[in-house]
Amino acid sequence: MRIGITCYPTYGGSGVVATELGIELAALGHEVHFISYSQPFRLTGRETGIFYHEVPVSNYPLFEFPPYDLALASRMAEVAEYYHLDILHVHYAIPHSVSALLARQMLAERGKRLPFVTTLHGTDITLVGMDHSYLPITRYGIQQSDGVTSISNYLREVTIANFGTTRPIEVVHNFVNCDVYQPIRDEEHRAAARAKFARPDEALLVHLSNFRPVKRVADVVRAFSLVADAMPAQLLMIGDGPDRSTAEWLAHTLNIHDRVHFVGKQDRVNELLPLGDLMLMPSEMESFGLAALESMACQVPAIGTWVGGVPELIDDGENGLLYKVGDVDGMAAGAIALLQDRTRLEAMRRAARKTAQDRFCATRIVPRYVEYYERLLAAK
Numbered sequence: 001m002r003i004g005i006t007c008y009p010t011y012g013g014s015g016v017v018a019t020e021l022g023i024e025l026a027a028l029g030h031e032v033h034f035i036s037y038s039q040p041f042r043l044t045g046r047e048t049g050i051f052y053h054e055v056p057v058s059n060y061p062l063f064e065f066p067p068y069d070l071a072l073a074s075r076m077a078e079v080a081e082y083y084h085l086d087i088l089h090v091h092y093a094i095p096h097s098v099s100a101l102l103a104r105q106m107l108a109e110r111g112k113r114l115p116f117v118t119t120l121h122g123t124d125i126t127l128v129g130m131d132h133s134y135l136p137i138t139r140y141g142i143q144q145s146d147g148v149t150s151i152s153n154y155l156r157e158v159t160i161a162n163f164g165t166t167r168p169i170e171v172v173h174n175f176v177n178c179d180v181y182q183p184i185r186d187e188e189h190r191a192a193a194r195a196k197f198a199r200p201d202e203a204l205l206v207h208l209s210n211f212r213p214v215k216r217v218a219d220v221v222r223a224f225s226l227v228a229d230a231m232p233a234q235l236l237m238i239g240d241g242p243d244r245s246t247a248e249w250l251a252h253t254l255n256i257h258d259r260v261h262f263v264g265k266q267d268r269v270n271e272l273l274p275l276g277d278l279m280l281m282p283s284e285m286e287s288f289g290l291a292a293l294e295s296m297a298c299q300v301p302a303i304g305t306w307v308g309g310v311p312e313l314i315d316d317g318e319n320g321l322l323y324k325v326g327d328v329d330g331m332a333a334g335a336i337a338l339l340q341d342r343t344r345l346e347a348m349r350r351a352a353r354k355t356a357q358d359r360f361c362a363t364r365i366v367p368r369y370v371e372y373y374e375r376l377l378a379a380k
């Protein structure tokens, strides 16, 4: 198949999923064309079977707001025609589904067919989509899509409840490549890499996000501070975003800054995550929690919150721990108890990896997208 993919190419879960999907589809022999304003950050540009088409947005003096969604629609239609795309898959409803709808209409006028799939990721529904200025157009984009998928049951239900959409929504959970995200088996290699952040007798906690308010990075630092009061420990903060300076300030205020490592945005998080003992994801909302899945695949269980689709991934007490949003004391106590009980921690680490392998591996999930495309293409 020739598949077009549009996503937000910068750091963010939906762009990660879209990019990883493109990589997996290309590995299965499909031809994948990314259409976006910049190359998705997890692509090198050298992958076989993957092509990238930039969307140029001209900024005329008359435009106070350059119309990216229109430029995107034009480029989608061009790429679909020139490269004979069979289907277009857009990630994040706004504005991508509406641009795809326009592209489909432009091509239909010329007798060409371009069905499109919209994958809902989270804030496109729960935050941006609920903003009254975007709600009607988001709803219309979903209704007009040839196919709609969501990355959790939770998100599917929220979409139907809040938007009253009638277009069937297929749940295809997020996935991880379990060969790329895996524990470091060579103990010597792991110890050497881990030594950059923690001594062998210290626990290493990790956090990975885009440091937006919804991630509650201050809770990560506060919970870690309580852990560090109880035992020798270090914290690895991966990512960057608006709340990084708040987290840094808090680390200084709590006088733990010498034990908190802010490493910023990283391209190969699969090399850092397996160094941790536990991951902290105290988010206010996660429609899935891809960062926790990536961590679990590396055999690092996550301490998360009872929100959104997280319980579809984390089975409290089995492959991770769940707490109420803001329950920093509970999270810290849970982490301390686990870190002090190595047998239980080991069992949980194995369970986390097993969940990723058995339920969320790319080899299991990606074929579901392929089947879905085939079903849509076969439909009249």
Ligand code: GMT
Binding pocket: 011, 012, 013, 014, 015, 017, 092, 121, 122, 123, 124, 151, 174, 210, 214, 285, 286, 287, 288, 289, 290, 291, 308
């Ligand atoms: O919150 C983010 O990190 C970005 C956001 C996005 O849409 O790019 O993430 C959403 O999509 C991810 C991938 O499907 C999910 O794993 C995240 O849970 C979801 N974030 C929220 O719902 C807040």
